Amino acid sequence: MLEIKKITVRYGENPPVLEDFSLLVRRGEIVAIVGESGSGKTTVIRAVLGNLPGDGRVTKGDILFEGRSLLSLNREEWRRLRGTQISMIFQDSGAMMNPTRSVGAQFVEYIRAHSGLTKNEAREKSLEMLSSVRLPDPERVMKSYPFELSGGMRQRVGIAMALAFRPKLLLADEPTSALDVTTQAQIVRQMTLQKKESDAAMILITHNLALAAYMSDHIIVLKDGKVVDSGSRDHILRRPESGYTKNLLAAVPAVKGARYV
Amino acid sequence: MSEEREKIIRVENVTKEYAVSASRSLIACDNISLPFFRGQTLGIVGESGCGKSTLMRLLLGVERPTSGKIIFRGQNICDLKGEALRRHRQRIQMVFQDPSEAFHPKMKIKEILCEPLLNFRLIRKSEMKAKAAELLTMVELSPDLAERYPHALSGGQRQRIGIARALALEPEVLICDESTSALDVSVQKKIVELLCRLQREKDLTIGFICHDIALVHSCAHTLAVMYLGSVVELLPCGDIEETARHPYTKALLSAVFDLEMDFTKEIDSIESEAPSPLNRPDGCPFRNRCPRQKEICGREKPPLRSVAPDHFAACHLLF
Numbered sequence: 203m204l205e206i207k208k209i210t211v212r213y214g215e216n217p218p219v220l221e222d223f224s225l226l227v228r229r230g231e232i233v234a235i236v237g238e239s240g241s242g243k244t245t246v247i248r249a250v251l252g253n254l255p256g257d258g259r260v261t262k263g264d265i266l267f268e269g270r271s272l273l274s275l276n277r278e279e280w281r282r283l284r285g286t287q288i289s290m291i292f293q294d295s296g297a298m299m300n301p302t303r304s305v306g307a308q309f310v311e312y313i314r315a316h317s318g319l320t321k322n323e324a325r326e327k328s329l330e331m332l333s334s335v336r337l338p339d340p341e342r343v344m345k346s347y348p349f350e351l352s353g354g355m356r357q358r359v360g361i362a363m364a365l366a367f368r369p370k371l372l373l374a375d376e377p378t379s380a381l382d383v384t385t386q387a388q389i390v391r392q393m394t395l396q397k398k399e400s401d402a403a404m405i406l407i408t409h410n411l412a413l414a415a416y417m418s419d420h421i422i423v424l425k426d427g428k429v430v431d432s433g434s435r436d437h438i439l440r441r442p443e444s445g446y447t448k449n450l451l452a453a454v455p456a457v458k459g460a461r462y463v
Numbered sequence: 464m465s466e467e468r469e470k471i472i473r474v475e476n477v478t479k480e481y482a483v484s485a486s487r488s489l490i491a492c493d494n495i496s497l498p499f500f501r502g503q504t505l506g507i508v509g510e511s512g513c514g515k516s517t518l519m520r521l522l523l524g525v526e527r528p529t530s531g532k533i534i535f536r537g538q539n540i541c542d543l544k545g546e547a548l549r550r551h552r553q554r555i556q557m558v559f560q561d562p563s564e565a566f567h568p569k570m571k572i573k574e575i576l577c578e579p580l581l582n583f584r585l586i587r588k589s590e591m592k593a594k595a596a597e598l599l600t601m602v603e604l605s606p607d608l609a610e611r612y613p614h615a616l617s618g619g620q621r622q623r624i625g626i627a628r629a630l631a632l633e634p635e636v637l638i639c640d641e642s643t644s645a646l647d648v649s650v651q652k653k654i655v656e657l658l659c660r661l662q663r664e665k666d667l668t669i670g671f672i673c674h675d676i677a678l679v680h681s682c683a684h685t686l687a688v689m690y691l692g693s694v695v696e697l698l699p700c701g702d703i704e705e706t707a708r709h710p711y712t713k714a715l716l717s718a719v720f721d722l723e724m725d726f727t728k729e730i731d732s733i734e735s736e737a738p739s740p741l742n743r744p745d746g747c748p749f750r751n752r753c754p755r756q757k758e759i760c761g762r763e764k765p766p767l768r769s770v771a772p773d774h775f776a777a778c779h780l781l782f
Contacts, residue, residue: 238647238648238649238650239618239647338735352736353511354736355736382510382511382674382737383510383674383675383676383715383718383719384510384714384715384718384732384733384736385510385736386718386720387717387718387720387730387731387732388732388734390720390730391729391730391732394729409647409648410648410720411648411722412720412721412722412724413720415720415722415726416720416724416726416730435726439722449649450648450649451722452652453648453649453651453652454648454721454722455648455651455652455675455677455678455680455681455721456677456719456721456722456723457676457677457680457703457704457716457719457721458704458721458723459677459680459681459721459723460681461680461681461682461700462655462656462659462681462682463503463504463659463662463682463683463684463700
């Protein structure tokens, strides 16, 4: 589905923020990229989406989506790919939306920008998507402004939008980090459910190793732009190779874990 | 056990309401009673909107409760005014959530650290350098940082500065409101270790507010679980997975992702979300999400009752 081949990303002439990074996601698979702030995990997603900010660019390697290089696409080709075949779930879907327009207006606009549907058809589709992520009372959600919804509801809207065109690849950047724990568990359950149904591939970016272990088939641990560990859940949790991963594992608080007092 | 511990703060039946309009009000804290024991940490867990930050603002004297008392060393701090209130603030200090926004970007670290001391005229300007160095050493940072600006520091370093500033006045109580939430896990662990060390050295009382029940468990002596403005469970912070009784506490525990969990099992969580505090259900605040709701739950709000020594829960189903 997606293959990243040894890419290096640099901003201007600065040292690379991501070096020799490779990744392979197959259909229906979830690959998690774990790392702390500044490790380059968001850069990976931005590189895949072709929107590295400022003068960022991929200086080495290649990114293949269904066998086709993404690095040579023109604007129109990108437009057809993004939002339909590759889509994104943000950390705070509320911040992604325009605060002055209702959720429904934005959902309809998004659908129509990518398809030839009429307003009414797009509205039907929006409602259908909103109920598929189990939002109670989708009609009311459509009329609401983003700030009127709770964080969990906004995140469900974000997931509904990201799934609207049955994308082949989902990029999720810290999709539950801004949520309360019980809501996080609900959203995670929703994403796992959706994944089973849609058979999409997913790259999950998170700083939460336990969440990565729960959701994904393969985990990549990044530090300062370099891969320090990569492997299956068991491999990462039981037999990590780098000292960094070991420290990271030890730092995850656990209910049964160590106490300092 | 409880007799020998000195209660430094007693929160007694504190309620805080905010008027939303002429006819409606939002009850952020509903009849809360909590003890803070000297030299110990009281962890407060709860989700957004449960009133945990309001409670902390009341403790700090930033807001006044609508009713109820907060007794600090025998004195009701809710009645303090003017100079007495200003003096009182030396004794309870706060560490904020986001260390990048807690400081004035154009002040040097030494000015940030010494501002509270200068404000209370505890040091002279000529002593700033030495005091800043002392405070930086206390939080395991190099004294060289004194001349830097906050933006030149990492998140973890900045949070250490936040702790150093809060401790500059040698307060008896330190309130940490989500002080580790903005940090990476490895940094988070170090900050918690630092707080625990300082607590032992200075006999500090800490109020540790956090949404992460696993983290609070690692550093608190007592755990208070809040839900929609009420304390629903207060328990000693030992083996909470075994001892927790309230269905909400259990739901919080089961929703935690940790490395010891069974990865093949579906994650367990209660359905729906907490209602808005503007729209609280009658009776038990948790009832519309509770898996075992009964008829009595809609009629009466359960009071906090003792279920074991030092362990209290507010749930009809336990009695």
